[in-house]
Amino acid sequence: MSSVFNANLLAGQHAVITGAGSGINKRIAERFAIQGACISIVGRNAGKCEVAAAEIRALGGTAQGVAADVRDADTLADAFHQASDAFGPIDICIAGAAGNFVAEAATMSTNGFRTVIDIDLIGTFNTFRAALPLLREKRANLLAVSAVQSALPTATQAHVCAAKAGIDMLVRTLSIEWAARGVRCNAIAPGPVADTEGMKRLAPSGEASWRRLLSGIPMRRAAECDEIADLALFLCSGAASYINGTVIAIDGGQSNLGSQQFGDMLLDSLRET
Ligand code: COA
Numbered sequence: 001m002s003s004v005f006n007a008n009l010l011a012g013q014h015a016v017i018t019g020a021g022s023g024i025n026k027r028i029a030e031r032f033a034i035q036g037a038c039i040s041i042v043g044r045n046a047g048k049c050e051v052a053a054a055e056i057r058a059l060g061g062t063a064q065g066v067a068a069d070v071r072d073a074d075t076l077a078d079a080f081h082q083a084s085d086a087f088g089p090i091d092i093c094i095a096g097a098a099g100n101f102v103a104e105a106a107t108m109s110t111n112g113f114r115t116v117i118d119i120d121l122i123g124t125f126n127t128f129r130a131a132l133p134l135l136r137e138k139r140a141n142l143l144a145v146s147a148v149q150s151a152l153p154t155a156t157q158a159h160v161c162a163a164k165a166g167i168d169m170l171v172r173t174l175s176i177e178w179a180a181r182g183v184r185c186n187a188i189a190p191g192p193v194a195d196t197e198g199m200k201r202l203a204p205s206g207e208a209s210w211r212r213l214l215s216g217i218p219m220r221r222a223a224e225c226d227e228i229a230d231l232a233l234f235l236c237s238g239a240a241s242y243i244n245g246t247v248i249a250i251d252g253g254q255s256n257l258g259s260q261q262f263g264d265m266l267l268d269s270l271r272e273t
Pocket of ligand 1: 098099100101102103108109110111112113115116119197198199201
């Protein structure tokens with residue numbers, strides 16, 4: 001868990017992170033804990049949240065797991081109250097929970113499309129709304145985990161592209177509505193990230209497919225979770241105190257090339273299965 005930042009940038013702060021039982025969001029949780037924040041890990045799988053929290057405690061950090069599905073606004077609000085009762089007002093809220101699968105729009109069911117909209121877009125709205133009444137006055141940070149698909153139309157990802165584009169506009173709108181409350185609201189938009197559930201679902205098996213995927217990225221490699229965690233840390237720290245309403249791509253330059261290789265590779269991998 002190496003970081004370019006020194007410890008204690010977030011001393012005494014409370015960060016609530018959805019979907020932090022694994023992957024990028026888990027690494028963000030660990031990174032924020034090392035920087036002195038108390039962490040509430042929210043996810044639909046109680047056991048996974050508690051294991052992730054226990055791992056942070058084992059590193060000397062402070063963390064708790066709180067179970068809730070971001071699709072259920074009432075349960076989520078209860079979970080945020082529970083988190084705040086234990087660790088105090090929320091300084092940082094990260095909407096990281098997401099769902100994805102590879103499917104062509106021509107055959108995807110309405111429920112399949114809706115499921116990703118529900119988890120990603122409505123889940124982000126529910127998350128930020130649950131946090132709002134519990135936010136630390138005058139200096140809170142909201143961060144959404146978007147994706148390159150928000151700006152790059154990508155074959156087999158119609159549901160994800162629509163959901164993530166919605167997240168970007170939600171963040172930009174909230175950055176206007178909630179700025180007077182002292183809330184900053186931003187998003188990060190990663191491209192492929194190594195060793196994550198998302199990549200397991202998206203990345204094809206085999207060297208040739210990987211090479212094809214990476215040929216669409218100027219830096220010719222996927223991101224590391226640590227690199228995503230450092231961007232999240234920067235945006236939620238005082239170093240970014242005047243950054244509000246932005247969506248920052250962290251994709252090795254992929255957005256400058258477009259997503260044709262990515263989409264073609266996903267289409268071919270779908271047709272091969
Ligand atoms: N292709 C086409 N449709 C699919 C699909 C696939 N590979 N996987 C799921 N669906 C459809 C289902 O068929 C269902 O629609 P239907 O009722 O019309 O049949 C709908 O999506 C909901 O599926 P279900 O499995 O009931 O939803 P869930 O709430 O249990 O799971 C998912 C949500 C589908 C997003 C699941 O992939 C998931 O839990 N993902 C979380 C982890 C993840 O994706 N991480 C990576 C983030 S980048």
